[in-house]
Amino acid sequence: MRIVIKGGNVADFKNWDFKPKDILVSDGIITKIADNISDKADKIISAEGLYVLPGFIDMHAHFLEPGREDEEDFHSGSLSAIKGGFTTVCVMPNTQPAIDNPGMVRYICKRSNEVNLIDILPVGAITKGRQGKELTEMARMREAGCVGFSDDGNWVEDSLLMRRALEYSLMLDTIIIQHCEDKSLTKNGEMNEGTYSVMLGLKGMPATAEIVAIKRDLELAELSNARLHITHLSTKKGLEEIKTAKERGLKVTVDTCPHYLILNEQAIGSYNTNAKVNPPLRTENDRKALISGLSSGIIDCISTDHAPHSPEEKDCEFASAEFGIIGLETAFVIGWKLVMQELIDPLRLIASFSLNPAKILGLNDRGEIKEGMRADVVIFNPKVKWEYTSGEIISRSRNTPFLGWQFEGRIRDVIAGGKLVMENFKHKEEET
Secondary structure, three states: OEEEEEEEEEEEOOOOEEEEEEEEEEOOEEEEEEOOOOOOOOEEEEOOOOEEEEOEEEEEEOOOOOOOOOOOOHHHHHHHHHHHOEEEEEEOOOOOOOOOOHHHHHHHHHHHHHHOOOEEEEEEOOEHHHOOOOEOOHHHHHHHOOOEEOOOOOOOOOHHHHHHHHHHHHHOOOOEEEOOOOOOOOOOOOEEOOHHHHHHOOOEEOOHHHHHHHHHHHHHHHHHOOOEEEOOOOOHHHHHHHHHHHHOOOOEEEEEOHHHHHOOHHHHOOOOHHHOOOOOOOOHHHHHHHHHHHHHOOOOEEOOOEOOOOHHHHOOOHHHOOOOEOOOOOHHHHHHHHHHOOOOOHHHHHHHHOHHHHHHHOOOOOOOOOOOOEOOEEEEEEEEEEEOOHHHOOOOOOOOOOOOOEEEEEEEEEEEOOEEOOHHHOOOOOEO
């Protein structure tokens, strides 16, 4: 299909501005960017007054296939991603069974091709069964299609094992993605440890658990000279450790999630299980520090940690509820709230969803609107106001603390690999 996008404000990272341009997409590639394109096309999309952005890349999501397709599968997860503007999603290995061998990696790649909506990329487990005892066959898994390795949800506690994983990752030219949590400090924890947890009578999870884990991993990254990516950062002190490490020249990158940028621990309110996440929502000072870290570029990118759960796993007493929320459909518009509040530059936000994760993952064919790049394109209308309701949700799960929130700005069109994939669930909206 040949598609021409007319007159949109195209994100230009080289000049760090937006330029009104036409774009020609042909055979899945951005083939021309010019002031006026009159080439014949199968589809012409008017984007005047709208933003034309690179397709978003999520480094950290859970589609739960195989094992819990009742909560999310590749098809529903892909549709949820598209609604949020994501054209590439990295799926974490906490499936049943875990993505801990080459056969499972090939299965993920095969299912991505069968669904054929977005690019779904497997992150393999560091250790077999994510048990932290024995390394997986990382070389064979990398050859099969892994873009990185993580025991997501489980910190690799054994320091020697973690050192070896980093050394292997260096040889394989890939990254280790770490969930930093010393679980000996958070056992049976339910929310951030502090005054608010005491008020609610809930067992706390101290910020120290994240900070201690980050410090150890940074030391091992320096020792091995390998690339380390710290995921879903939640603490101010953790951010300070990463800032210092970057200044020392370590190959460390980091992401945080939209909920840590927009919510604090008080979102739990009267025991709202939809605000129960791991790491937990932290203090207001932590939240402000993360916004500052994103604005200054210390935080490289935003991931969703999209974690679907059934009603039974959330509609229960707080202690029994599972950790996690869905996030693909609201991630960018939550970030746009920070732009509207003038807390972050719009191009910095866009880069955190596209350019930066592409660089970290070594995806050199995407992340920017440039001639020759894969045609992953998002058209964003900043003028639409809308309410996030249960009926809006595309995911198979509904566990989100953002129901009833009002948003300004909405994804209107998504092109993934040259295919216009947003048409199946257009919304009738009036600009305000």
